[in-house]
Amino acid sequence: MAKVTKRKKLVVGNWKMNPQTLEESQKIFKGIKKVFGKVKNVEVLVCPPYTYIQPLNKILEPLKLGAQDVFFESVGSFTGEVSASMLVDAGCAYVIIGHSERRAMGETSEIVSKKIATAVKENLKIILCVGENVRDTSGDYLEFLKNQLKDSLVGMQKRYLSNIVIAYEPVWLIGKSYGNAMSGQDVQEISIFIKKVLADIYGKDESSKNLILYGGSVAPINAKDIIEHGQVDGFLVGRQSLEPTGFNEIIKIVSEA
Numbered sequence: 138m139a140k141v142t143k144r145k146k147l148v149v150g151n152w153k154m155n156p157q158t159l160e161e162s163q164k165i166f167k168g169i170k171k172v173f174g175k176v177k178n179v180e181v182l183v184c185p186p187y188t189y190i191q192p193l194n195k196i197l198e199p200l201k202l203g204a205q206d207v208f209f210e211s212v213g214s215f216t217g218e219v220s221a222s223m224l225v226d227a228g229c230a231y232v233i234i235g236h237s238e239r240r241a242m243g244e245t246s247e248i249v250s251k252k253i254a255t256a257v258k259e260n261l262k263i264i265l266c267v268g269e270n271v272r273d274t275s276g277d278y279l280e281f282l283k284n285q286l287k288d289s290l291v292g293m294q295k296r297y298l299s300n301i302v303i304a305y306e307p308v309w310l311i312g313k314s315y316g317n318a319m320s321g322q323d324v325q326e327i328s329i330f331i332k333k334v335l336a337d338i339y340g341k342d343e344s345s346k347n348l349i350l351y352g353g354s355v356a357p358i359n360a361k362d363i364i365e366h367g368q369v370d371g372f373l374v375g376r377q378s379l380e381p382t383g384f385n386e387i388i389k390i391v392s393e394a
């Protein structure tokens with residue numbers, strides 16, 4: 138009988154606008170590398186601010202690097218923006234697109250879809266963030282989530298689907314107390330829902346391979362329940378990714394699940 142190989146899980150650290158110096162960033166990065174070198178079945182990706190990407194690339198292996206955003210045009214007069222090919226050139230394998238903190242600054246799903254279209258052409262893998270701002274009792278948040286996914290992926294060709302990782306991040310649980318994170322059971326409901334929406338757009342066979350991550354106050358104290366019962370393939374981690382001890386503990390939990 139053919140051996141069924143488990144697909145590799147993924148843990149992503151989103152450093153946001155931290156830390157404040159390159160020296161500090163190297164210290165954190167090396168701290169993460171120390172433990173991670175021993176974990177085989179998990180891919181670990183760190184997404185630092187743009188200015189740290191190239192220097193960290195020099196001490197990369199076996200970690201991977203990603204950016205926190207990208208512009209939707211490929212080249213030209215766009216002051217302050219960074220293109221997908223520049224990210225590849227700097228050593229990025231991934232880019233986060235549509236994080237709720239960017240959406241809160243005015244990024245629409247239409248812009249998100251344009252960014253995805255540019256990034257996949259450069260062969261970048263995408264961590265597409267989706268998530269409702271609030272929960273209501275009538276289930277409107279599911280409709281919101283469905284539309285956000287569909288609108289963010291509008292026009293994205295099936296052949297690029299394998300480049301997409303979906304990160305479900307309920308906005309109301311980002312940056313909150315670790316004790317209040319979502320339960321594995323609740324994450325599972327959403328994971329199944331997201332798989333269904335993807336299957337409706339791209340077909341069941343194609344979409345079944347997409348990784349789904351959970352993000353929102355992930356920490357060692359809640360990671361086990363979510364990875365074991367949430368039907369997710371890993372995490373998108375904010376604050377704890379700046380703490381090598383906590384982040385390494387999360388990686389270990391994911392690797393043992």
Ligand code: PGA
Binds near residue numbers: 310353354355375
């Ligand atoms: P948090 O951030 O883990 O600090 O809640 C998650 C995120 O915004 O991606």
